[in-house]
Amino acid sequence: MENFIFSINATMPIFLLMVTGYFFQKIGLINTEASKWMNKFVFKIALPILVARDLAFQDFKSTWNSRFVLFCFFVTIISIVCISAVSLFIIKDKVERGEFIQSSYRSSAALLGIAFVNNIYGSASTGIAPLMILGSVPLYNIFAVTVLMITADDKDRSGADKKTLIKETLFGIVTNPIILGILIGMCWSLIEIPVPKILDKFTEQMGALATPLGLMSMGATFDLKKASKNIGPAIIASIIKLFVLVAIFMPIAIHMGFAGEQIVAILVMLGSATTVSCYIMAKSMGHEGTLSSSVIMITTLGCGFSLTFWLFILKSIGVI
Numbered sequence: 001m002e003n004f005i006f007s008i009n010a011t012m013p014i015f016l017l018m019v020t021g022y023f024f025q026k027i028g029l030i031n032t033e034a035s036k037w038m039n040k041f042v043f044k045i046a047l048p049i050l051v052a053r054d055l056a057f058q059d060f061k062s063t064w065n066s067r068f069v070l071f072c073f074f075v076t077i078i079s080i081v082c083i084s085a086v087s088l089f090i091i092k093d094k095v096e097r098g099e100f101i102q103s104s105y106r107s108s109a110a111l112l113g114i115a116f117v118n119n120i121y122g123s124a125s126t127g128i129a130p131l132m133i134l135g136s137v138p139l140y141n142i143f144a145v146t147v148l149m150i151t152a153d154d155k156d157r158s159g160a161d162k163k164t165l166i167k168e169t170l171f172g173i174v175t176n177p178i179i180l181g182i183l184i185g186m187c188w189s190l191i192e193i194p195v196p197k198i199l200d201k202f203t204e205q206m207g208a209l210a211t212p213l214g215l216m217s218m219g220a221t222f223d224l225k226k227a228s229k230n231i232g233p234a235i236i237a238s239i240i241k242l243f244v245l246v247a248i249f250m251p252i253a254i255h256m257g258f259a260g261e262q263i264v265a266i267l268v269m270l271g272s273a274t275t276v277s278c279y280i281m282a283k284s285m286g287h288e289g290t291l292s293s294s295v296i297m298i299t300t301l302g303c304g305f306s307l308t309f310w311l312f313i314l315k316s317i318g319v320i
Contacts, residue, residue, distance in 0.1 A: 014276070015300045017212055018293075021219025030220040038217035042210050043284045047277055048181030050207030055133070055185025056195065065131055068262055072135025072269060075249050079105050079270075080143050083240065091233055096291055098151030099282050103295035104237040105245070106140045108275045109133050109268060132265040134186070141178045144281055152286040172285075178277065211276065218279045222293050234294035237274075241299050242306040246271040250310075259319045267310055273299040 024030040030038075083104045091097040109132060149172050173179065188195075246267065253266050279292040314320045 012304070014211075014215060014273075015297065017215035018219035018222070018297060018300075021216030022222050023219075024216065025220035030216070032221075035217045035220040038213045038220075039280055039283050042214040042217065043277075043280045044177045046206055046210035046213065047280065048177040049203050050181075050210040051137075051178060052181040052185035052188070053203045053207050055182060056188035058133075058189050068258065069131050069135040071253065071256065071258070072132050072266070073139065075252075075266075075270070076105070076136045076139045079245055079249070080139070080147075084147070086240075090236060094151050095287060096230070096233065098148045099278075099287055099289070099291040100233050100237050101147050101151075102144045102282065103274045103278045103292050104240045106144060106275050106278050107136075107241075107269055107272045109137055109140070109272070132269050136269050138179065138182050140275075141176060141182065141281075142173055144278070145173050145176050145179070145285070148282060148285040148287060178281070214276045214280050218276065218289075218293050218296065221283070221289065222297075223290055230291045230294055234291055234298060237291075237295045238298040238302060241274055241295070242271055242302050246310055250314075254317075254319055263314060263319050264311075267307065267314070271303070271306060271310060273303040 021030060021035075025035070080101070084101050087097045087100050087104075091100045249270055250263075250266065253263060258266060274292075274296045276296060279289050279296055282292045283289040311320070
């Protein structure tokens with residue numbers, strides 16, 4: 001019951017921020033231009049700072065576990081490949097397919113993961129959760145940039161050949177603000193550079209803007225009529241995100257001997273709500289974002305129940 005209450009407390013504020021953005025749009029406090037600016041600011045400034053700061057303050061050296069990191073790494077790759085293959089049969093629209101793939105595999109590892117592990121096992125900064133982030137989050141973003149760029153509306157580049165597309169994709173990955181934030185945060189942690197108090201406070205306050213602005217912006221541009229048209233793909237993506245990936249890969253993790261905090265971190269990686277940055281990245285890379293926001297809203301509401309369900313199963317079989 002405590003885990004259930006925590007899950008609700010962790011997810012409901014996120015959903016309420018989205019509803020607030022939708023309400024503000026309806027009463028005219030947030031217009032189209034304002035929501036576009038918020039998207040751009042969060043994607044290029046606030047979210048990269050948030051990710052960099054979170055990783056910079058993690059102690060990777062003392063908690064390094066190559067076996068666990070490699071498990072998270074390869075499970076993430078296999079998940080993305082399988083979802084991409086399935087999407088070819090489920091989603092006919094190429095542009096919509098990119099959003100479907102991204103929202104089906106990208107978890108709120110950084111925003112929800114550490115808090116969830118910390119609630120059960122204590123301080124996550126000295127535990128295994130940062131290694132889960134290291135093994136999965138960079139791949140989340142690299143594949144998201146690749147998938148969204150390849151599946152974006154190509155009306156404006158009808159004459160582009162494969163070489164041009166590859167160059168654009170590679171350039172997009174290298175210059176992606178979120179990936180740059182991850183690299184900076186990892187290097188800062190490994191080199192152990194002291195963080196001045198002023199810089200610490202500045203990055204803390206800038207990073208704190210990412211989640212509320214991103215959520216309200218998403219809510220402000222959410223279209224119920226369009227979402228109802230995509231309800232089928234959104235439900236399928238949500239089921240994959242909350243249940244299918246856990247059902248497939250959790251037995252493998254248990255068979256390999258992972259237990260306790262490692263299992264909880266893997267559960268968050270596989271089965272937590274779709275991250276808000278899915279919507280932000282989709283909008284910033286020329287996609288409509290409706291399917292992404294629908295999946296985020298469904299999984300945000302559902303993960304409080306699904307994570308509680310999985311925790312009950314894992315406790316019953318004695319692995320946590």
